[in-house]
Amino acid sequence: MRVDSDTLVLGIETSCDETAAALVMGGTDVISSVVSSQIDLHARFGGVVPEVAGRAHLEQITPVVREAIAAAGVDPRRIDAVACTVGPGLIGALLVGVSAAKALALAWEVPFVGVNHLEAHLYSAFLEDDSLEFPLVVLLVSGGHTLLIEMSDHGQYRLLGGTIDDAAGEAFDKVARYLDLGYPGGPAIDRAATEGDPEAIRFPRAMSDGGLDFSFSGLKTAVVNHVRRHPEVDSRDVAASFQAAVVDVLVDKTRRAAALVGATGIVLGGGVAANSALRRDLVAAGEADGRRVFLPGREMCTDNAAMIAAAGWHRLRDDGPSPLDLGAVPSMPILES
Numbered sequence: 404m405r406v407d408s409d410t411l412v413l414g415i416e417t418s419c420d421e422t423a424a425a426l427v428m429g430g431t432d433v434i435s436s437v438v439s440s441q442i443d444l445h446a447r448f449g450g451v452v453p454e455v456a457g458r459a460h461l462e463q464i465t466p467v468v469r470e471a472i473a474a475a476g477v478d479p480r481r482i483d484a485v486a487c488t489v490g491p492g493l494i495g496a497l498l499v500g501v502s503a504a505k506a507l508a509l510a511w512e513v514p515f516v517g518v519n520h521l522e523a524h525l526y527s528a529f530l531e532d533d534s535l536e537f538p539l540v541v542l543l544v545s546g547g548h549t550l551l552i553e554m555s556d557h558g559q560y561r562l563l564g565g566t567i568d569d570a571a572g573e574a575f576d577k578v579a580r581y582l583d584l585g586y587p588g589g590p591a592i593d594r595a596a597t598e599g600d601p602e603a604i605r606f607p608r609a610m611s612d613g614g615l616d617f618s619f620s621g622l623k624t625a626v627v628n629h630v631r632r633h634p635e636v637d638s639r640d641v642a643a644s645f646q647a648a649v650v651d652v653l654v655d656k657t658r659r660a661a662a663l664v665g666a667t668g669i670v671l672g673g674g675v676a677a678n679s680a681l682r683r684d685l686v687a688a689g690e691a692d693g694r695r696v697f698l699p700g701r702e703m704c705t706d707n708a709a710m711i712a713a714a715g716w717h718r719l720r721d722d723g724p725s726p727l728d729l730g731a732v733p734s735m736p737i738l739e740s
Contacts, residue, residue, distance in 0.1 A: 414712025418492025486715020490735030564615025599643030
């Protein structure tokens with residue numbers, strides 16, 4: 404089929420704890436976007452429970468898709484393709500979206516496109532500014548991943564660095580839980596840090612001198628040890644100091660990656676991209692280095708289906724439809740087509 408600016412793609416996202424559907428035209432024009440969050444369901448557990456997430460997706464997938472189509476004001480027969488996340492993510496959650504997407508594609512007799520969730524995060528920026536020029540360095544930071552990626556063109560990536568243990572978002576969640584700041588941990592740390600002193604405690608900046616890989620497990624342990632030794636310490640100072648340590652390393656390595664590949668700009672993506680200190684410091688670093696830094700809106704940082712539809716549009720244009728026997732791939736890497 405011909406894929407052009409009029410091609411309308413329905414995107415479906417169920418990789419973790421958001422059930423989302425969106426319609427995107429031409430790979431960049433968001434016609435509608437609906438996200439049903441499960442935060443309240445998982446809050447009492449202090450983290451995402453896979454079985455709970457899967458059941459919630461089953462309950463929400465049909466009404467969410469229906470709402471996205473209604474909000475777009477289009478007849479389902481106008482939809483040209485259905486794209487969905489096939490990995491990485493929770494296997495039970497992924498299967499709900501994959502099954503729904505295949506069923507709709509078969510019913511409407513349109514192509515099915517499997518999308519890599521991590522690749523889709525790279526397209527959040529293009530949904531808000533399609534004038535971005537390659538090569539770009541993307542800092543992708545979420546609860547499950549911390550990656551530095553060179554994006555030399557659509558569909559052409561090179562992994563520059565990643566975490567060897569905890570992802571940044573995972574560290575935020577664990578520290579927030581230890582400090583009893585609430586769930587989800589990222590926003591809780593961010594809020595507490597605004598009232599704390601980021602220089603109160605000098606936490607370690609792991610692997611700051613070598614390579615482009617990250618390590619946050621030791622930092623998490625340093626926080627726990629400090630609080631145990633100093634139980635009277637203000638949790639807001641701990642949060643601010645911990646956040647500063649994470650942000651310092653993320654910004655420093657991103658600057659080095661951009662210089663290494665001669666990037667025209669830097670793009671931030673993933674759930675942790677909503678962190679106010681990271682956004683502020685990365686923009687300041689870009690200005691100092693003479694590089695443009697693009698920050699997606701906070702609604703595009705978290706999981707959504709618009710980015711899935713956008714990535715699906717590009718995959719359909721470049722590679723054609725995915726086979727219907729393509730299954731969920733919970734550990735899919737970023738570089739897998």
